[in-house]
Amino acid sequence: MAAAAVVVASVVTGVLVLGGDKDKKDDNAGPGPTKSSAAAPSATGNPRAGGGVEPTVDGWKTVVNADHGMAFDVPSTWLVKSNGWVNWVSKEGDPQEKPLIAMSNPAFLDEKWCVSDDDKDGNEEESSLGATGSRGNNGAKSTEDAATKDATMWVYGAYSQPDKKSIATKPAESYTTASGLTGSLVTASSTGVEQKKHGKCSSDGKAAVFAFKDADGDFASWSFFGPTGVKGEVPDATVRKIVSTVRLVDVSDS
Template structure:
């Protein structure tokens, strides 16, 4: 969903995009508390709140997510986030982004583009699922169908709180803005992954979003939050378009969720 709908000259829009790259690096570094984060272009204001690459190649010396871990589902691919230690598997058609990537959503009209919520080292399904030129500046804006990633929770008091807040914020920020009333939140429930990790899972979804462009849809999110071996709260989230022909089935989301584990067993 757009962060702001203002009529500005094309040159100003290009300048703002450049600024967004710089702001994105600083904000994501703060968001994930993991030092400098490179290789992304934050386009929350133009393409539904997702992050897209400046370059498809990771910085020198940075491994792609999934290195060193084997999938627990035959034929699937493994995604590893070295910042959170969270590992999960995705179907083979999902693309895995480098560990230096992050994706986040911002509040409409926020001049600082402070992330509402985000995750890093994501896996993305159909990165160019919908292409449009929302701001009519002659450049295409790409929206993915779905994505999943993980993060460390710095402010959450409990896994239940982290699960509820993350799912709700992804749906609100990525799909339902500016109407929070269109977001339905589910209660956090106990959940245990196939590897034996116990935590809380919560879902959220939107209904009745009025599209302003061809890529606008309702959305859904599922978040699983738990404490790692150090007692820190970490989370995994799936978020994607809802009510479209290619919507990811809940059974697939749950199967991906079941593979969530910590690196190294």
């Protein structure tokens, strides 16, 4: 039996961005890569080229965000985009697709799981079964603040908008990854979106965000979002396993 598909009341967009800024900035300001200096733990090879950073889970793939000096692992069935890709959600009906929230260096499970053109503008929107990536959080007051706002916004932007009342965001929990990186983990989810039938790809969704401080003491975060109540939904245990692999890496070019 075919499964109901993922979201989207909004537009979920991905694009390859070339070049980068010399200074760090909040990825929410727009779909562009950011720059970070070298992080503490050592790694061989050049992370910008994806080489030298090995997965910490056997059989998984490593995603490296050299701009924020971090890495994490995803299952082998996920598609890892090349360095420079940015994924974001925008307000429904916004012709300029201005990002509500964005993440760079994403990885997807079944990237084109649902494809639709509900507004009949000739542009098809693609929805995945799961998306994960990382971003900077300049301007955040704390890791709890960054994780809470981002988890809520991913669910709102990708699944529930324009309804904010259907989102349930859990309190932040202190979390330490397998590498010893500490921060705050927040999960959020929506209810009732599927019944409202925003379009072909409408469904409820969930998000998880782990916020931490990078090697320079700046706020950064790892994010996941995906549909719920559908066949093939990414299990919470898998999301937890992915976030457990988040770690700082050496992004020096030497």
